[in-house]
Amino acid sequence: MRHFFAAALLTTALLMSGCGQPSVPRPAGYFRIDLPEKSYVRYETPCAYSIEYPDYGKINLRPAVATDTCWMDLEFPSFRAKVHLTYFNLDGNLASLTEMSRELAYKHTIRADAIDERVWADDSARVYGILYDLKGNTASAVQFFVTDSTRHYLRGSLYFMAQPNEDSLMPVISFLREDIIHLIETLNWR
Helix, strand or coil, rough: CCHHHHHHHHHHHHHHHHCCCCCCCCCCCCCCCCCCCCEEEEECCCCCEEEEEECEEEEECCCCCCCCEEECCCCCHHHHHEEEEEECCCCHHCCCCCCCHHHHHHHHHHHHHEEEEEEECCCCCCEEEEEEEEEEEECCEEEEEEEECCEEEEEEEEECCCCHHHHHHHHHHHHHHHHHHHHHHHEEEE
């Protein structure tokens, strides 16, 4: 009888343990990203323009390779991201610089699902250009160029120091895209 009671108890325990939810594989999750409050700092660059950039970013000047260019990075260490900014003096080279910017943006078509262009035109500030939104797992998520079409030309591109994964980076891309737009809107040529 003891064996029967033990077998009945074991059978009941096995049957009851099988009544739970079936095991289902779950998708991998991503870390929560805390985004800071938007606040901007005015910066008079050593180039011929001034901008407002987020106070959670920092400017890193880079040595120029030519006398008519000025390079700097707007770094976001907490996001492992950089906006590379390159300034050119225009000297009859507007068409070639614009074509270069277009080629650099469309170089990502191999990995991009889409590239959206937003034309920029602010007559009062003399700021004209194009903002490129690159969708998909591209190395650069946002690129732009702006110019006054006579003397000044500024090109920028957002890069992350991480493997491109649009799903995990999208909150930060959207957040930094707003900062890039603010940078363009507050740009003043000198």
